[in-house]
Amino acid sequence: MTNFSDPALGTYAIVASLVGVHLILLAFWTGTVRARNKKFVNPEDAGAFKGDQAEADHPDVLRVKRAHQNALENAVPFFAIGLLYALSGPSRLGAQAYFFTFLGARVLHSVFYLAQKQPFRTMMFAIGALATIGMAVHVLRVAIAM
Amino acid sequence: MTNFSDPALGTYAIVASLVGVHLILLAFWTGTVRARNKKFVNPEDAGAFKGDQAEADHPDVLRVKRAHQNALENAVPFFAIGLLYALSGPSRLGAQAYFFTFLGARVLHSVFYLAQKQPFRTMMFAIGALATIGMAVHVLRVAIAM
Amino acid sequence: MTNFSDPALGTYAIVASLVGVHLILLAFWTGTVRARNKKFVNPEDAGAFKGDQAEADHPDVLRVKRAHQNALENAVPFFAIGLLYALSGPSRLGAQAYFFTFLGARVLHSVFYLAQKQPFRTMMFAIGALATIGMAVHVLRVAIAM
Numbered sequence: 001m002t003n004f005s006d007p008a009l010g011t012y013a014i015v016a017s018l019v020g021v022h023l024i025l026l027a028f029w030t031g032t033v034r035a036r037n038k039k040f041v042n043p044e045d046a047g048a049f050k051g052d053q054a055e056a057d058h059p060d061v062l063r064v065k066r067a068h069q070n071a072l073e074n075a076v077p078f079f080a081i082g083l084l085y086a087l088s089g090p091s092r093l094g095a096q097a098y099f100f101t102f103l104g105a106r107v108l109h110s111v112f113y114l115a116q117k118q119p120f121r122t123m124m125f126a127i128g129a130l131a132t133i134g135m136a137v138h139v140l141r142v143a144i145a146m
Numbered sequence: 147m148t149n150f151s152d153p154a155l156g157t158y159a160i161v162a163s164l165v166g167v168h169l170i171l172l173a174f175w176t177g178t179v180r181a182r183n184k185k186f187v188n189p190e191d192a193g194a195f196k197g198d199q200a201e202a203d204h205p206d207v208l209r210v211k212r213a214h215q216n217a218l219e220n221a222v223p224f225f226a227i228g229l230l231y232a233l234s235g236p237s238r239l240g241a242q243a244y245f246f247t248f249l250g251a252r253v254l255h256s257v258f259y260l261a262q263k264q265p266f267r268t269m270m271f272a273i274g275a276l277a278t279i280g281m282a283v284h285v286l287r288v289a290i291a292m
Numbered sequence: 293m294t295n296f297s298d299p300a301l302g303t304y305a306i307v308a309s310l311v312g313v314h315l316i317l318l319a320f321w322t323g324t325v326r327a328r329n330k331k332f333v334n335p336e337d338a339g340a341f342k343g344d345q346a347e348a349d350h351p352d353v354l355r356v357k358r359a360h361q362n363a364l365e366n367a368v369p370f371f372a373i374g375l376l377y378a379l380s381g382p383s384r385l386g387a388q389a390y391f392f393t394f395l396g397a398r399v400l401h402s403v404f405y406l407a408q409k410q411p412f413r414t415m416m417f418a419i420g421a422l423a424t425i426g427m428a429v430h431v432l433r434v435a436i437a438m
Contacts, residue, residue, distance in 0.1 A: 003379045004435045013376045013435035017428040020369030024421050027365055031414075041358070048410035066187070072368060073173055076218060077166030079372040080225040084159045087149045118194035122177075129170050136163040143150045143159035212333070219319055222364060223312030226371040230305045233295045264340035268323075275316050282309040289296045289305035 008095035012086040015099040019075050019106060026068040026110065034061045067113035070125065071106060078102055078132050085135035088142040102131045154241035158232040161245040165221050165252060172214040172256065180207045213259035216271065217252060224248055224278050231281035234288040248277045300387035304378040307391040311367050311398060318360040318402065326353045359405035362417065363398060370394055370424050377427035380434040394423045 004010040034040065037058035038051030046053040057065065082102070086095060105128040112121035150156040180186065183204035184197030192199040203211065228248070232241060251274040258267035296302040326332065329350035330343030338345040349357065374394070378387060397420040404413035 003381075004438045009379075010435045010438050013380070013431050016372045016376060017431045017435075020373045021425060021428050023365065023369045024425060027417075027421065042355075042408070042410075044408040044410040044413075048414075063188075068365070072365060073169065073214070073218060075372075076222055076225070076368055077169045079368070080162045080221075080229075081166045083229075083372075083375075084162060087155075088159070089149075116188070116190040118188075118190040121190075122194075125173075129173065133167060133170060136167050139159050139163045143156045143163075146150045146156045209334075219315065219360070219364060222368055222371070223315045226308045226367075226375075227312045229375075230308060233301075234305070235295075262334070262336040264334075264336040267336075268340075271319075275319065279313060279316060282313050285305050285309045289302045289309075292296045292302045 006086070007092045008086040008090050011095050011099050012082055015103045016079060016082060018103060019078065022107065022110070023068070023071055023075055026064065026071055030061060030064045030068060033064050034058070037061060063114065067110050070113065071110060074106060074109075074125070074128050074132070077136075078128070081132050081136045081139060084139045084143075088139050090138065094138075098131050098135050102128050105131065152232070153238045154232040154236050157241050157245050158228055161249045162225060162228060164249060165224065168253065168256070169214070169217055169221055172210065172217055176207060176210045176214060179210050180204070183207060209260065213256050216259065217256060220252060220255075220271070220274050220278070223282075224274070227278055227282045227285060230285045230289075234285050236284065240284075244277050244281050248274050251277065298378070299384045300378040300382050303387050303391050304374055307395045308371060308374060310395055311370065314399065314402070315360070315363055315367055318356065318363055322353060322356045322360060325356050326350070329353060355406065359402050362405065363402060366398060366401075366417070366420050366424070369428075370420070373424050373428045373431060376431045376435075380431050382430065386430075390423050390427050394420050397423065 004013050034057065035049060035051075037060060038049070039054040039058045039061075040046040040049065040051050041054065041057060043053045045051070056062070082099065085098065090098075105124045109121055109124035109128065112118075112124060150159050180203065181195060181197075183206060184195070185200040185204045185207075186192040186195065186197050187200065187203060189199045191197070202208070228245065231244065236244075251270045255267055255270035255274065258264075258270060296305050326349065327341060327343075329352060330341070331346040331350045331353075332338040332341065332343050333346065333349060335345045337343070348354070374391065377390065382390075397416045401413055401416035401420065404410075404416060
């Protein structure tokens with residue numbers, strides 16, 4: 001049996017999977033940029049990957065890590081609140097609007113972070129956060145009314 | 147249709163939404179404290195927000211980030227284990243006790259972190275972590291017995 | 293009522309609870325190693341736990357924190373994608389293979405991180421990430437086909 005015949009849960013399944021894969025791709029990208037710069041904080045990494053041990057990661061690695069950390073900080077409330085929103089009986093259109101807005105804002109946030117584009121990065125952060133807060137308000141209203 | 151007629155899932159919906167909003171508010175608070183101190187690690191932020199580029203965030207920003215990071219580290223296991231606990235058929239009273247204990251402990255943890263109050267902050271961390279472990283033990287007992 | 297009679301959801305309940313407890317144990321371990329080294333970034337901690345205030349955590353504490361951060365970054369997509377995979381109607385065997393592979397890889401990742409073993413740590417990271425991506429592909433195929 002599958003539970004994705006409910007359109008809101010089906011849309012959440014698509015968007016949450018893509019947000020999760022996006023997080024994993026940022027982790028792989030950190031490793032790629034680190035390997036390219038051959039500076040490693042862990043001495044065992046410097047040995048295994050024939051690089052140098054360093055006090056801190058290369059600035060390019062630190063930038064990817066900041067983008068990843070921001071993605072993680074915003075994906076965590078989305079994963080929980082988005083699922084509850086999908087279970088709260090939203091309209092099909094409302095669910096699609098919230099979920100795809102969040103997905104688009106967070107993908108663009110990573111692009112703008114790596115491309116060093118401001119104030120666009122901060123705008124994308126705000127759009128993603130406000131979408132999540134909007135869904136939380138919907139969940140709270142439905143759950144408190146029960 | 148809504149799924150919050152189950153009292154445990156309804157309480158989880160309320161508490162998880164508030165824990166999620168709490169995380170987003172800590173992210174906004176980081177940005178506010180950073181803008182107030184006008185020191186930015188990203189050079190493009192210093193340009194866009196008319197501040198100075200710096201090697202590291204201001205100590206006040208670092209404190210909010212540590213509070214946020216601790217909140218995130220503890221919210222992640224709670225979101226997953228709390229949902230499974232709600233789905234495991236707990237008593238209404240047990241669910242309310244666990245969920246509101248976790249919520250109260252984590253809100254107070256952030257307050258005590260920003261107000262620099264010890265050992266109260268560590269006590270709140272321990273209460274939240276033990277509540278999550280208690281729910282995990284309940285989930286494991288129910289799931290393994292199936 | 294309990295929902296763990298579905299074998300895939302029951303296996304997810306066991307594995308996700310253990311992954312969550314694993315995260316909490318890494319948080320406790322950070323605190324233990326920090327208390328042993330008696331160096332604290334927060335001045336109020338140095339006062340309460342009779343240690344010294346320092347600019348940065350002890351290198352042993354930083355290693356546990358890096359292991360914890362990597363565990364967190366990989367648990368977050370797993371919690372969301374793994375739940376959706378369990379709800380997508382997988383085969384019992386497929387669910388057990390994916391879930392126990394992820395759990396084993398992540399437990400070994402922490403062991404290898406703390407024991408400074410490479411390239412085994414990176415291999416465990418890759419196995420866990422690929423298992424999560426495999427589940428995401430399954431979820432996307434089922435959800436898009438609806």
